[in-house]
Amino acid sequence: MSQSFTCLSCRVAFANADIQRQHYKTDWHRYNLKRKVIGLPPVTAEDFQQRVLQQRSKEENESRDTSTYCKACRKAFSCKKAFDNHLNSIKHKSAVSLLSFNGKENLTLDDISSPVENKKDQAHNASVEEGSYIEDIEEVDSDEWDEDDDAISEDNPILINNCLFCSHHSGSMTKNLKHMSVEHSFFIPDIEYVVDLRNLLLYLGEKVCKYNMCLWCNTSGRGFYSMEAAQAHMRDKGHCKVLHEGSTLAEFEAYYNYALSYPDYVEGMDVDEEINIPELDTDDYQLTLPSGGVVGHRALLTYYKQHYSSNQEVVKKRNKLQQVMSTYRALGWKETDREIVTRKAKDIRYMKAVQSKMMMKLGVKANKLQKHFHAKVTV
Template sequence: MAELPPVDAENFAMRVLSQQAKSNEEAANATSSFDCEACKKSYLSKNAYESHLESKKHREAESRKQTAEANRVENKTLNAKTDEKVVSDFPISDDEAEGHQTPSAVAASTGDVTMDTDQDNEEEESGVELTLKEQQARIREINRALDLAETQEEMDALIDKKIKMSPRLPLEQCLFCLHTSDTFEANMEHMTKAHSLFIPELEYLKDLRGLIKYLGEKISVANVCLYCNGRGRGLRTMEAVQHHMRDRGHCMIAYDDEIDMMELGDYYDFSSTYPDAEGPDGSNEGAMEVDGSEASTGQQQLITGRDARLSHTGEVVVSDDQSELTLPNGRRVGHRDYRRYYRQRLTDTDTRDAALINHLLVEYADGERPMSAAEKRKAEQALMRNQPKGQWALRQMRYGHETRRANDFRTRTGIKANKLQRHFRAQVLF
C-alpha cells in the first residue's frame, strides 16, 4: 500500500455506492429466471440463457415453431375462404331472417331447446341462404339439444331438423378431403389414387353415382366413418369425420359383415349370380323363397317332405333342415340365410390350360424381365438332374466349387502371411 495517494471521503462514498448497486443487480439476476418459449425451458442465469439461445437445439425448435405458426395461419386463411362459400338453401324463421343473427348469438341461445311443429313449418316456408359458418353453428346447437333431449319425439324432431340443415357433398367433391374436381369421373380417379378408395363388388354395381351420394350423406349428415360404420366413437362434424378417416386409414367402405352388405344392397344387382329355375317349358317357374321368420311364427304353413306340391309345376321337395328347396327340373334353391355363401365366387380346379393361362396373365401383368443368376442356376440344375448321369454331374460340379474355394482360401492366407515378416528378405532363388 506504499506510495498510493490518499482517497478523499467523497470519492470513497461513490465507490461504496457503485459496489452496492452492482451487488444488488447480481442478486436480482440470481433471483430472476429466463424462460425460452420455443424450448419450454427456464434458466436462472443470464449467461446460461444466452448460451442456450446460441445452441443448435434452440434454433431447430425456433424453426419448428415458426413453421407451425405459418401452417396455422394458412389453415385459418383456408377456413376463412371456405366459410365464404354459400351452401344450399336452408329454412329459417322470419324473425331470424330479419334479425340476421350471428353464429355467436345463435350459439349463446342454446339454453332450453324446445321443438315446435308450427315453428318448423314456418321455417320451411322461408328460404334464406346461410354461410357455412352459420350452418355449422346451428348444427352444433342441434347436437347440444340432442344431448339434452328426454323424449323420443324431441329426438326425432331434432334429427329431422339436422338432416334438413346439414350440407350435402356434391358428386365432384372428395369424400375424404376438401379437394373438388371438375367432373365426377375425375373425382373418382382422385379418391382412388390419393386415398386408395376401393369399391367392393364393382362388377355387380348398378348405380355408382347413387352409392357415392349415399356415402357422402353418411359423412356430411350422419357424421359417420365409412369403415367404422357407427361402431366407433361418435363424431359431431363432417370435418372431424374426414380427419378421422385420413388419420386412421379408414378411407374404405365397410363390406365385411352381413349388415354392411345389406345396407348397400340397393345399389347392387346380383341377379346374374342366381341360378335360373326353369320349368319344363323353359320358363322361370317354381322358384320359391323360404322365409325363416315366417316359418318360425307359423303365419304360413311350412312345406315339408314330399307332401309339398305346386299345382302348376308338379312336386317340390324341401330338405329336412328347411335350408334347401328342390324343384321338379332338378334345380335347387337355397335359403336366404345362406346367401352370403352362395355369393362366393369360388374358382374351379385348375387344368393344364387354366394353369397356363394364369401363368401368362401373371407374366403379362409383371412385364418381361431377365432371369437372375440364381434363377438360371436353379433351372440348369433342374435340367441336369433329369438327364442321364445328372446326379453324378451335379456332384462333380459341387466338388469343383469346393476345390476353388479351398484354393482361394490358401491364396488369401499366403498373401496375409507375407505381411507378418519384420525384416526385408530378398526374393532370390535358393
C-alpha cells in the first residue's frame, strides 16, 4: 500500500511530500486554515481563484471611484463624496469658466478630473503647468482674486476639527487644541489676550492648507508643494509653534487685545469706543429705566408671574478659551510676563502709527498728480 500525503484543511491528497510542503505555503491553504478556525468548510482551488479575482476587481473599482483629481483646480480628493461637493462649489465653477474662456469651450467631466497620481507626479505636473497657470491669472479681474483669498478653504483642517500638524480628528475645537498641545507641544502665544480664538485657528489653518507654509518659518522659509509636506516639516524640525514676535505681531493684530493688560481696563470695555450717556430704553412691551428696573406690559403679566426653583437655573457653559487655558496650565503653562506684554503692545501701537503715517503720505502724493498747477492770482 503506497503512502498518501493529504491536507486535512483543504481536503486534498498529494503524490509526494514535496508537493505537500509547497501546498502549505500557498494562499489557498492559509485561507482554508482561517475558515477552519471559525468553523467554516474549506473551498476548492477554483472557488478560491474566483474569489481572488472578484476581490481584485472590487479594489480596482473602489480605488478608481474614491481617488479623484481635479485638473481645473489642481486638487486631489480622497473620496468620491468630497469630489462631488467640490464640483458644486463656486471656486471650481469659476476655474472651469476660466478654462472655457481660454479656448476650451466644451468641457466634460473627464477633461476636469482624472484618477489621483502619486504625490511626486502631482508636484511635477503642478510645476509643468505653472507657466500656463500664470497666464490665466493675468486675465482674471483682481477683485475676484481678492474675494477668493478672503474665503476660507474647503480643506482647512480647523473646519472639521483636524490637527494642524497631522491627520488626527477631534470631536471639538477644545479637544483639538488639547491634542495639539499634548502630542505636538503646540501652545497659542499670549492666549490670555486672545479675543477671537476660532478665527485665529482658521487663519493658521489657511496658512498651512492653502499656502503650504510652516507656522514658524513663515515667509522666510522655503515653500512646500503640499499641506502634507508642510506638516511633515513642522513635525520633523520641531516647528509646531507660531512665530509671534517682531514684525509678525501686526499679522495677528485682529485676534488679540493687549488692552487687557492695562491697569484701568474694565472687562467688556472698548478702548476706541465713545462714551454715551445712558438713555431711556423702551420697546413695545417693556420699559427699561435708568436705574436698571424694567416695567413690563400688562399683556405679559402671565410670564412675569412665573417663578423657577433654584435647581432649575441655567448654568452657563465654560468659555472655550478658559477650557483651553486650564488645559495649558495642567501641562505646565504660565501666563506671559507683564513686561513682555507691555512691550508687544507698544510695538503694535508703533507699527500702527507708522502705517497711518505712510497712508497719510500716500494721500498727500495722490493730491499732487495733476500735471500743471495754476496759482490763484488776486487782483
